[in-house]
Amino acid sequence: MTNIILLGPPGAGKGTQAKRLVDERAMVQLSTGDMLREAKTSGTEMGNRVAAVMERGELVTDEIVIGLIREKLISGGAKGGYIFDGFPRTLKQADALGDLMQELGQQVDFVIELQVKDEVLVDRIVGRAEEASRAGQPVRADDNAESLKTRLMAYYKQTSPLIGYYYAKGGLLAVDGLNDMDTVSADISKILDAR
Numbered sequence: 001m002t003n004i005i006l007l008g009p010p011g012a013g014k015g016t017q018a019k020r021l022v023d024e025r026a027m028v029q030l031s032t033g034d035m036l037r038e039a040k041t042s043g044t045e046m047g048n049r050v051a052a053v054m055e056r057g058e059l060v061t062d063e064i065v066i067g068l069i070r071e072k073l074i075s076g077g078a079k080g081g082y083i084f085d086g087f088p089r090t091l092k093q094a095d096a097l098g099d100l101m102q103e104l105g106q107q108v109d110f111v112i113e114l115q116v117k118d119e120v121l122v123d124r125i126v127g128r129a130e131e132a133s134r135a136g137q138p139v140r141a142d143d144n145a146e147s148l149k150t151r152l153m154a155y156y157k158q159t160s161p162l163i164g165y166y167y168a169k170g171g172l173l174a175v176d177g178l179n180d181m182d183t184v185s186a187d188i189s190k191i192l193d194a195r
């Protein structure tokens with residue numbers, strides 16, 4: 001069982017790569033963004049509480065996302081390992097994840113940083129919104145220029161320190177996220193298979 005964190009700014013391709021790993025390796029994707037959007041759609045009290053924060057592109061509280069991850073990890077069931085996608089996003093979340101894994105007798109094996117230039121991120125996210133709109137699919141409420149600016153700022157202020165954190169802890173590896181999806185997948189596979 002291999003547990004990994006996919007780290008990178010919005011639009012780096014974390015979700016896309018996580019889904020591929022689920023299909024190819026029977027890993028389980030734990031995306032706090034998906035969990036929060038689900039809570040919003042099903043109209044739970046928590047979902048309603050976080051909706052406006054998410055729409056603005058700010059981070060929801062550490063307590064909420066740590067609670068969501070704790071619940072999933074405790075219920076177990078990831079034979080192939082977990083892919084943490086969009087979590088942790090703050091140092092407090094990273095510490096909490098370390099504690100949780102230790103409690104469960106597990107560990108984070110790799111932290112894979114998807115490196116992408118900022119100009120590309122903006123184009124990708126705007127493209128994602130346009131594509132969804134053309135295909136008649138729902139566009140994410142936070143995939144607009146204003147929220148994107150906030151999301152990028154949240155990434156640089158709150159999440160990017162995790163790169164140094166995991167470098168110091170050990171296990172940080174970088175993948176060039178500017179390559180096409182298949183190349184990025186192949187690079188991630190190389191890391192996992194080298195274990």
Ligand code: AMP
Binds near residue numbers: 058
């Ligand atoms: P994502 O789908 O990962 O881009 O997340 C969408 C939004 O959900 C973010 O902009 C945040 O508002 C919220 N969110 C997702 N994961 C976290 C997290 N680990 N910590 C705080 N907020 C989060």
